[in-house]
Amino acid sequence: MRKILKIARLELSVLFYSPIAWIILVVLFLQAGLAYFDMLYSQETQQQLERPLTVLTRVMFAGEKGMLSSIIEYLYLYIPLLTMGVFSREYTSGSIKLLQSSPVTTTQIVLGKYLSIVVYALIAVLMMSPFVLSAYFSIDQMDLTFVLCGLLGIFLLICTYSAVGLFMSSLTSYQIVAAISTLAFLAFLNYAPLLGAKYDGLREITNWLSISGRAEEIVNGLLTSREIAYFILVIVFFLSITILRMVQLREGSSVLKRIGQYAALIAVLFLFGFISANPKYIGYYDTTRINDRTISPNGISLAKRFTEPIKLVSYVNVLDQNAAYGDPVNRIADMSSFDFYFREIPQLKMEYIAYYDSIPYLRLDSNETFLSKAEKAADALNLNFKKLLTPEDIKKMPFIAKESKMFVRFFEYNGKREALRMYDDMFRYPREGEISAALLRLLEGPAKLGILSSNGERNAIDFSEKAYSFALNGKSTRSSMINQGFEILPVKIDSLAQFQGVGIIIADPAKPYSKEELSAIFQYIDAGGNVFLLTDPASSAFLQPIVNKLGLKFMDGTLMQESEDFDPDLLRIKFAPDAAKNGFDFYDGAISVMKGTVGIQFDQNNNGFERTVLIETDPKDTWNKTEKYDLALEKVLFNPISDKRVKVPTAVRLKRKTNAKDQLIYVFADADYMSNSEVTRFNINSMNFNVISRIFKSFTNGKFPVSGKKEKATDVIIKADRKSINIQRLLLLIVAPISIAIIAAVILRRRKRK
Known part of the structure; x- marks a missing residue:
């Protein structure tokens, strides 16, 4: 071990007597600093503009533009310059013969030289510590473990690149050839998956050979035994073939023996590689504080x-x-x-x-x-x-x-x-919510949701503006209930008594229900069935007998809202104060959109239901219009003589205990609330889809949609102000690099004098 350390110490001194080693350190430091301060400045600006920040540690150091990600992107260009002369200069000067004739083994020579590069890699990583320290004092509750593991990924990548470079340097006496060969082989390791991508069996081999994305995986918060094993195996392999080649040259081994030894090494590499890549043997460590790289x-x-x-x-x-x-x-x-x-x-x-x-x-x-x-x-x-x-x-x-x-x-x-x-959105792939919903359906079956289809009610089949297919049955819509664990079933009133689902939807019938049909609906309600009832002004009279039984009443007329941009019958309504306390908590200022809406009134008799107003109008800009109107022919404005401003509920939840369980009935005074036209609206950011999802979630007692809720990030505030950031930037991007350059110049000058 002493001989290895002596060789490493000597090699390290030689390394730092070369301007290349210093230049690489300065370039890495500047590259890291520019990326770091660019992100810090950008995030601090967003904070000043009162825009929400999230997971700042990851944004600053990982992702697409983070500091560590930017280093990885160009690191392959620097290491060949560092390793190209490790053995090449020994060949050129002839000192390799002195080394081989000295009382040291080939293994000690190779390990000593490699150890010097490992120490250099450690120094390069430590050069990043000023930026980590800056972030620690600039970001409230910075995730330090995440960053330190990211630095480990950078260190392992440098060590792996260096092992390849060391081997290439042992092949030639020309340093430039060693550098280009290293660069070419690193390119091969990055693009290896493309070589076997078309072919089963070969695809898995070339993918394992690839170094691309492995350090990024660690930097982005997921430390796995597979990636660690890969780096260690590649390092050991290239050190081994370097040692083996030099021993073979010294001993003058036959070609057949050389091939056999190399084949054995390659076989061992792939054997351990196969074992380490087997999902059964992979260990995972999520380095993020909130376990962001793990499912909920x-x-x-x-x-x-x-x-x-x-x-x-x-x-x-x-x-x-x-x-x-x-x-x-x-x-x-x-x-x-x-x-x-x-x-x-x-x-x-x-x-x-x-x-x-x-x-x-x-x-x-x-x-x-x-x-x-x-x-x-x-x-x-x-x-x-x-x-x-x-x-x-x-x-x-x-x-x-x-x-x-x-x-x-x-x-x-x-x-x-x-x-x-697959879904028609920017992500395309199913995410945890959709995957978990499918898995839970495998185990327990879907949550069956009925939609009444006897009297021309809204359906979940066609894709017309008024239908509910996007919200309920849209197979390519991620948030559609069919992709969140539900099965949507049309239900006739005469089979309502046999329906065993989690609830039914009664929406905007085209004609009144007969006494027998109402009786069947009442029996379903009396038995404790959950109901989502939606009406429009034209159908409110048909649904009036049902809501009367629930202790509610629909007002005559249509609610209007003053607006310069939209028709007056299009309401943008905030949630009532009690909504947040009952599962409908959204961000401040969140709204629902309702078009063609009637008001809801409470009777004195609540029939045992606990009533909660979810959405209600604001009397400052909303009134109830009882006269007939035609928006295509006239402009409807508030008339203080005949119209009256109102504060009335437009969405109500009723709850009671029935048959040892909570019965839930939601009454919405707008049948368009979850229509295809409304849930696909792009000109108003509404919570309609979110409300619908939570309603059906309550029908299943939280079972579907499957919750993927995780702990919220805490590193969301930048403590540093603009002035302190500028001071840090001055010190770390100008003063520090100049200081490193001066130290390098002094050392190199002294070396030249000697």
């Missing part, structure tokens, strides 16, 4: 309930717009999207089945057929068309037809199957 505690407890093998099968229609997500080239990235569940369910396996079949929006050019288009799509997706399932095969799988033959996944467990879809 609720999700973890759900995952632990799966004890048998479970599969996630992706059915890829090559003609679907989402087919590229099932492309073999994209297979590893696609599977990695579910990594956070693989951790908790290691027996989870993913399979891919490709097929072709007609889809609703398929368009054919004049010169192509359905078959030729499918062949062309398969070729573009790197799939063998002859191996695809045909439309005849798909007919035997009716569950695919129910999904409109789109790209869809199914969890399969103990003979059950549940769909997991």
Whole structure:
């Protein structure tokens, strides 16, 4: 060990007598500082503008523009310059022969030289400490563990790059050749996945070889035994082949023996690599304070309930717009999207089945057929068309037809199957809420939600403006109830007594209910059934008998609100004070949008219900218009003579104990509240969808949608003001680099004199 330390000390002194080592340190320091202060200045500006900040530690150091992320991006350019002369200069000067003839082993030589670079890497990482210290005093409750583990990722990456560079330096006496070779091999390690992406079996090997994203994973808060093992294995491998090569040259080994030794080393590398990458043996440590890189505690407890093998099968229609997500080239990235569940369910396996079949929006050019288009799509997706399932095969799988033959996944467990879809939003992939909902449905079945369909009520089937398909049955809509654990079932009044779901929706009937139909509805309510009732001015009279039984009454007329930008019958209403106390707590100033709304009044007899007003109008700008009007022909304005400003509820919750459980009835005086036109509105930021989701969540006692609630971040305030930031920037971006440069100049000058 003493000899290794002496060689390391000597090599380190040589390293720092070279301007390259100093230049790299200064460049790394400046790069880190520029990225750090750019983010700090930006976040402090946002805070001054009173815009909410979140997870500042991660924003400052990780993500796309964080300090550590910016270092990783260019680090591969610096290390080859550092390692190119480690052995090359020994060859050039001839001192390698003196080393080999001295009383030190080849192993000691290699380890001593490598240790010097490890110490340099440690110095480079320690050079980042001023910025960590600055953040510690600038960010309230900075997540220090997160940053320190991120620095560990940088250190491991430098050490790994250096091991590769050391080997390349041992191959040639030309330093520039060693540098370029190192750069080329690091490029290979980064782009290795592309080489085998198309082929099963080879894909997993080339993906394991890839160094791309491993340090980023650690920097972004997830420390795993897989990544640590990768760095250690690559370092040990390149040090071993460096030692082996030098020993072989000294001993003059035969070509066959050399090949055998290298093959044995490679076999050992892949053996341990395979073991370390097996999900069963991977250990995880979420370095974030709020466990941001782990699914929620609720999700973890759900995952632990799966004890048998479970599969996630992706059915890829090559003609679907989402087919590229099932492309073999994209297979590893696609599977990695579910990594956070693989951790908790290691027996989870993913399979891919490709097929072709007609889809609703398929368009054919004049010169192509359905078959030729499918062949062309398969070729573009790197799939063998002859191996695809045909439309005849798909007919035997009716569950695919129910999904409109789109790209869809199914969890399969103990003979059950549940769909997991892709969504038409910026994320595309299912996230924890949707995955947990599908898993819980596998175990316990869906929450059945009925929608009355006897008298022309609103439906959840078509996509007209007034229908409820987006909110309830939109398969490509992430927040749709069907993707959050519910099954939406049309229910006829004559079968209402047999319905065993969590609740029913009664929305905007086109004609009045008969005495027999009302009796059936009353029986359902008396039995403790949950109800979501929605009306419009035109249908309020048809629903009046039902709300009378509940101790409510719909007012005559339509509520109006003064506005310069919208029709007066479009209400933008804040939530009532009691809403937040009863599960409808949103940010300050949050509103609901209601169009064509009537007021709700309370009778003295509450029929045993506890009443809670969720939404109510503001009398400052809202009035009730009882006269007929036509907005297409006239401009409706408040008339102080005939109109009266009102403060009335437009959404009410009724609650009582029935059959040892809470019965919930929601009455909304606007049937458009969850219509397709309203939930897709883009010109007003409303809470309509959130309210709908919480209503149905209460119907299931919190079971669906599945909660993925986590602890909130605490590092959301910047303590430093603009003046102190500018002072820090002056010290760390100007004074510190100049000081390092002066120290380097003095040392190099003294060396030159000697």
